[in-house]
Amino acid sequence: MTDRRVRIALVCAVALVAVLIPFLFGPYRVGQFTLVLIYAVAALGLNLLVGYNGQISLGHGAFFALGAYTGALLIEKADVPYLATLPAAGALCFAAGYLFGVPALRLRGLYLALVTLGLAIATPQLIKRFDDLTEGTQGLTVEQPTAPGWTGLADDQFLYLLTLAAAAIMFLAAWNLMRGPIGRSVKAVRDGEIAASTIGVDLAATKTRVFALSAAYAGVGGALYVLALGFVAPEAFTLTLSFAFLAAIVVGGLATVSGALLGALFIEFVPVYASDVNDALTGVIYGGVLIAFMWVLPEGAAGLPRRLRELVLGRRHPEVADREDQLKAPVRGVPAGKA
């Protein structure tokens, strides 16, 4: 079985399972899976920026929050039909991401990380500050979509399938984009800006657009979040959320589309079980996982099949080998071959 056919078969299998979920589980579980899809969309956005383009953002929770509140306010205060809130939130976040991306061009990796970290920390405060709009700590309750009669579905099932459809579209779009010439430019920027510019990639345009796009994805995720939960409050958008997105793409796999889904599964289910044991355990797991994955599996879970195949067959695919060598390089002043 060729690689390609295995992949197609896998995608079909996953898609099939995904569609069947609302009919296999009860409302609580279905709700969880809905959240998984939502986180996957946001994580995918972050992955476009971090994994594919190499820009570091620790503040995607902010764009997620922006999308969520946009959606909430449009529904509650402007009576906008819920489906329309998705593109609206996406567009607004695209613009916001673009605005942020322009000055971000001037910030090297760690400074960008720093500023976005600050953004993530500031988000709940900012939400509370503008409380005439956002209702501050009280939060906003939002009318949720109900299943139209002719579908014969329960509300939670309808919500899930709606989210699934939206997520599928976003995933396909991202996958398609990254596969083509735009994707190559994006990745070229990550792998070496000087080299990229010599082959004609417009660095500034690429980077700001990717930032904008990744923010848009987070925004759509946020808008879906509002629909799924029917409620938004500042506490949902703390630093932990931004860290969770980062953990999702590290665990799932940087620069992979499927990785976002795997990572989202991780961040939805692990903390639930972890917090049963101990309040602090979630954090310990997140932190430990981030470190462990960068050490052992920098390509994330999506890289696991490849890694297993290497172990069995004993060779490395050149593209992966290069990327892995980039991520972990030997220590200076120490002889080559000793890490």
Place this chain on the structure above:
Amino acid sequence: MERFVQVVVDGVATGSIYAAVALALVLIYRSTTIVNFAQGEMAMFSTFVAWGLYEGGVPLGLAVLTTLGLSFFAGMAIERGLIRHFEGGETLTLVIVTLGMFILLNSLAGWIWGFENRGFPSLFPDDSVTLGGVRLSVESLGIVAVLLAVVGLLTLLFQRTKVGLAMRAAALNPDSSALVGIRVGHMLMLGWGLAAALGALAGVLVAPRLFLDVNLMGSVLIYAFAAAALGGFDSALGAVVGGWIIGVSETLAGTYVDFIGSDLKILVPLGIIFVVLLVRPSGLFGQSEVARA
């Protein structure tokens, strides 16, 4: 007028704490070009250890000194055991790893000592002296004095000792350093050890002023970053001056400007970082283009 001087001195004291953490950040950055996002949480963890020792009956001064020593060794161990594996690699990898440490240490501290806040005793008497007609708190003056002493010791170390020279060399040119017999790995460990001890010192100095809980150093870290960015990430002098500027601005703004409530105070250093990086990325004293993309 008296009030103004008091606020400024207070600001310099607070700024000294930011400066201490900023120095730690700069120390690690200069030797390894890594920004240690976990610097604050390491300091918080150390502060808890000091608290634990004190609660266990150890006199405060001894508890603090012991903690400084333990932190030094812990810093060395972290460099050797964890960071070494990733050195020389991509920025992104190291950001994620140090963030992972941030999250891990934060939760680990909560696991061990709980998430409630508690008090931490001050190293200085709760007193005030009158200088030039102005009443100033001993604690504020003490903090500034400690920082100046630390800066003095570090300067001695780096400018006048063999080890200090070797550390500078290792940071400047690891290959050439190896060729003269300097074990670069050891120098890196020393750098992380010193940084950890500096952080711990900052922690025990700031804890009496805030409450000791797992989020003690969260905002301090951001302020320290702002100080380091302002001063220039590769300049120790910059870290100190930057720290003071930020400390004084913070207290002045907090006292005299009403618009900035305590919620949004954190935006001040963030704003400063942003502006500095846009206008003058190398900071006030920095030399290299560390920030420019």
Place this chain on the structure above:
Amino acid sequence: MSLLEVEGLYASYGQVGVLQGIDFSVERGQKVAMLGPNGAGKTTVLRALSGMVRTSGRADFDGGSLLRHPTADIARRGVAHVPEGRGTFASLSVTENLKLGAYARRDAAGVREDLERCYGWFPRLRERDRQPAGSLSGGEQQMLAVARALMSRPRLLMLDEPSLGLAPIVTRELFGVLGEICAEHAMTVLLVEQNARLALDFADHAYVLESGRIALSGEADRVKSDDEVRRSYLGY
């Protein structure tokens, strides 16, 4: 037993093999030149001996293997490597650079003595002793690099293309001083050089490296006087 004995040495950068199994040796007090065209692997030889590249084979210094040891340890055993491009600490002062050369030594008095001696050999360095090394001219930096290596009282001095980028006058001066020092102290030298003529005047024995293999080995005088060899291997 030779001070340095190399047999079947292979060296590679990542997947790219550079040295394809070379044999050579350096006796105590001998000055050996390693010559050859660009890309032959001359620099790699020194880097291999200093533990900076992946190697296999045998390379023994005073009976002990050099391979698979960290660079700093090799330096501490008395192998002083003056790298290509000089490797000075540009923002540190001349004195600090020299002191770093003596880093592994424990005899402070001896270090002070040697510092004076270095300034004696290279008076221009004394004139600039407080200046940052990066502000020195190319020739002065090369002298600094050599002086730094000498500060460690090495048993083997390895020089990588010292004439690179220097004006002929400066190069002659440098080699003149080097010759004096070697005569005075019976220094053992392994010299990698592009400038074959200069190297052959200086050295006792020469090897010619081509595409990672030793193509020729012989007494420096003989190599110098063999016209055919000079033309085909050394380009003059």
